[in-house]
Amino acid sequence: AQSVAQPEDQVNVAEGNPLTVKCTYSVSGNPYLFWYVQYPNRGLQFLLKYITGDNLVKGSYGFEAEFNKSQTSFHLKKPSALVSDSALYFCAVRDILNTDKLIFGTGTRLQVFP
Amino acid sequence: KAGVTQTPRYLIKTRGQQVTLSCSPISGHRSVSWYQQTPGQGLQFLFEYFSETQRNKGNFPGRFSGRQFSNSRSEMNVSTLELGDSALYLCASSLGQGVDEQYFGPGTRLTVT
Numbered sequence: 458a459q460s461v462a463q464p465e466d467q468v469n470v471a472e473g474n475p476l477t478v479k480c481t482y483s484v485s486g487n488p489y490l491f492w493y494v495q496y497p498n499r500g501l502q503f504l505l506k507y508i509t510g511d512n513l514v515k516g517s518y519g520f521e522a523e524f525n526k527s528q529t530s531f532h533l534k535k536p537s538a539l540v541s542d543s544a545l546y547f548c549a550v551r552d553i554l555n556t557d558k559l560i561f562g563t564g565t566r567l568q569v570f571p
Numbered sequence: 572k573a574g575v576t577q578t579p580r581y582l583i584k585t586r587g588q589q590v591t592l593s594c595s596p597i598s599g600h601r602s603v604s605w606y607q608q609t610p611g612q613g614l615q616f617l618f619e620y621f622s623e624t625q626r627n628k629g630n631f632p633g634r635f636s637g638r639q640f641s642n643s644r645s646e647m648n649v650s651t652l653e654l655g656d657s658a659l660y661l662c663a664s665s666l667g668q669g670v671d672e673q674y675f676g677p678g679t680r681l682t683v684t
Contacts, residue, residue, distance in 0.1 A: 489670050500575070500661055500675035508670045547614065553669045558627050559604065561614040 459484050461550045463562035470538045471570050478533040478565045480548030489551040490531040491559070492522055496544045504546075507531060518542070538569045573598065575676035577662050583682045589650040592679045596643050596664030602626075603645040604673060605637060608659040617660075620645055621668055649681075657683045 461482045470476045482488050489508055493501040505516025512524045522533045533546060548562040576595045584590050596603050605617040616629040620639035637647040643664070649656055659680050663673035 491672060493675075498677075500677045501663070501673075503672040503674065506670070506672055551669065556627075557669065558616050558619075558629070559673065560616065561606075563613045 459550065459552045459556050459558070459560055461548050461560055461562040463546075463548055463565045465565050466563075467566045467568060469568045469570065472540050473537050476535050476538040476542070476567065476569070478546050478548075478567060480531045480533065480562060481529050482531060482548075482550040483529060484550055484552040486552050486554035488529075488531075489553060490522075490524065491549040491551070492516065492520070492531075492533050493547045493549065493561075494544045495547065495564075501547060504533070538567075540569050540571050543567055543569045575662060575664050575674055577660075577676040577679050579679060580677065581680045581682075583684065584652050585684055586652055586654060588652050589648060590652060590681060591646055591648045592660055592662075592681075594645045594647075594662030594664075594676060596645070596662075597674055600664035600666055600674070601643055602665045602668050602671070602673075603639055603643065604663045604665075605645070605647050606661045606663065607631075608661055608678070609657075614661075617647065619668075626668065652683045654683050657681060 491506045492504040495501045507524045515521045551559045578593045602621045604619040607615045619627040623639045634650045639645045659678040661678045663675045665671040665673045
């Protein structure tokens with residue numbers, strides 16, 4: 458079955474420090490992986506995606522994510538966190554060859570402290 | 572380009588009523604998906620339409636239905652509303668299917684009393 462897990466409900470980090478938001482997935486075929494961010498009272502905004510190719514994917518607002526097939530992970534990273542990065546982050550996976558549904562994780566709230 | 576728009580933004584209904592939510596995708600986008608977001612269940616996939624055809628459906632009861640028009644605009648309908656249907660309903664559009672990223676609207680906040 459297709460699934461995605463975000464093991465941390467909340468991540469706290471000081472401004473200027475690197476941040477990591479974790480995501481692991483399970484699909485029977487090749488995964489198509491996405492990260493989205495949701496600010497209060499707003500819809501989701503696309504950050505980046507992995508389809509194929511280079512395992513390190515760069516996205517919007519200085520975010521990047523590393524695809525690790527052996528660990529079935531797709532962690533979101535940023536070298537230097539900003540207070541304005543505080544938001545709810547969602548990882549999502551799509552299994553094109555099987556269910557072809559975009560399934561979201563439960564979300565991780567990122568809190569960046571000044 | 573204008574983003575995804577959803578109307579209305581807020582809605583209050585009573586149990587047993589029905590409701591129709593509307594979504595206008597980004598110009599040129601042919602795929603529209605709907606999601607339900609609640610604090611307890613997170614983001615749940617409802618259905619996906621492409622060129623007026625329902626391509627995929629989530630695990631929701633038949634009270635939840637949708638359609639897509641020839642101009643790619645989409646509506647979703649919930650009949651016989653229950654208290655548990657209170658949620659933020661998000662619409663997302665994408666250029667095509669599969670690997671294309673989705674662009675989300677601001678959502679419709681439905682409250683059922």
